[in-house]
Amino acid sequence: MTAPSPGFTLGPNSYGKSGVRLVRVDRDTPRHTIRDLTVHTALAGDLDATHYTGDNTGVLPTDTQKNTVYAFARDGIGTLEGFAERLARHFVDTAPAITRARVRIEEHPWTRIGDHSFASGEGGERRTAEAAYDGRDAAITAGVCDLLLLNTTDSEFSGFFADEYTTLPETDDRVLATAVTAAWDYASAPADADAAFGAARAALLDAFAGTYSLSLQQTLYALGERILKAVPEAREVRLSLPNRHHYLQDLGRFGLDNPGVVFQAGDLPYGLIEGAVRREAP
Numbered sequence: 188m189t190a191p192s193p194g195f196t197l198g199p200n201s202y203g204k205s206g207v208r209l210v211r212v213d214r215d216t217p218r219h220t221i222r223d224l225t226v227h228t229a230l231a232g233d234l235d236a237t238h239y240t241g242d243n244t245g246v247l248p249t250d251t252q253k254n255t256v257y258a259f260a261r262d263g264i265g266t267l268e269g270f271a272e273r274l275a276r277h278f279v280d281t282a283p284a285i286t287r288a289r290v291r292i293e294e295h296p297w298t299r300i301g302d303h304s305f306a307s308g309e310g311g312e313r314r315t316a317e318a319a320y321d322g323r324d325a326a327i328t329a330g331v332c333d334l335l336l337l338n339t340t341d342s343e344f345s346g347f348f349a350d351e352y353t354t355l356p357e358t359d360d361r362v363l364a365t366a367v368t369a370a371w372d373y374a375s376a377p378a379d380a381d382a383a384f385g386a387a388r389a390a391l392l393d394a395f396a397g398t399y400s401l402s403l404q405q406t407l408y409a410l411g412e413r414i415l416k417a418v419p420e421a422r423e424v425r426l427s428l429p430n431r432h433h434y435l436q437d438l439g440r441f442g443l444d445n446p447g448v449v450f451q452a453g454d455l456p457y458g459l460i461e462g463a464v465r466r467e468a469p
């Protein structure tokens with residue numbers, strides 16, 4: 188199908204339902220469990236017609252995509268990665284015009300406070316998973332977002348390039364805080380996705396706590412490398428680390444010293460350190 192006007196053409200496109208909020212209660216025993224997910228779907232394929240002429244023959248409505256998420260949850264969710272993959276495969280394998288599907292999920296944590304009672308861990312860390320399926324291969328990514336970490340010491344930042352606009356003092360002891368977003372691609376599916384996730388998360392925490400940091404960039408590399416070492420199936424880790432600056436307050440104005448005790452937690456702007464760590468081909 189050609190574009191209505193010569194000289195123009197449709198570029199890359201996808202469509203889906205973002206922010207499908209799904210809560211599933213398992214009430215098979217008196218001790219209930221809940222899963223609280225936000226699911227995002229994105230489909231692509233032979234969709235020129237709807238863009239050029241509004242012929243929707245190939246369009247699986249985003250409303251149907253949302254309904255499918257709820258219907259698939261009826262029989263259980265299982266691992267986040269598995270749920271994302273089941274949905275992605277379904278969209279491509281059943282809708283004739285759809286050739287690629289990407290399903291991204293975040294899980295919102297709840298802490299048990301009783302057999303059927305839970306307290307929200309909202310506002311902090313979420314586990315994430317993504318499946319991208321093209322009718323042949325399913326690429327699976329696992330991760331975390333907004334995992335808040337802080338070291339009160341063992342962090343320096345000095346020796347940086349300075350020009351006429353540089354005012355930042357060098358420091359040999361600072362608070363290092365960040366909200367980790369990390370995603371790792373699997374070259375092959377781990378036998379137990381939950382165990383692999385647990386190993387990756389533990390390695391990440393261990394690396395953050397155990398690395399004497401000369402820059403957040405160095406910490407980023409250490410986190411990525413430790414995840415790859417802990418999870419043999421992981422091929423690449425992408426990390427996004429906002430530098431949650433903590434500014435030492437000058438208490439001299441009040442006749443007080445401040446030996447690294449009182450800080451202002453910074454907001455905006457913040458440094459954003461991003462990068463990927465890859466396993467090299469043997």
Ligand SMILES: O=c1[nH]c(=O)c2[nH]c(=O)[nH]c2[nH]1
Nearest residue numbers: 344355401402403404430458
């Ligand atoms: O770890 C850091 N990396 C930087 O690139 C940077 N830049 C900055 O102002 N503070 C920091 N800290």
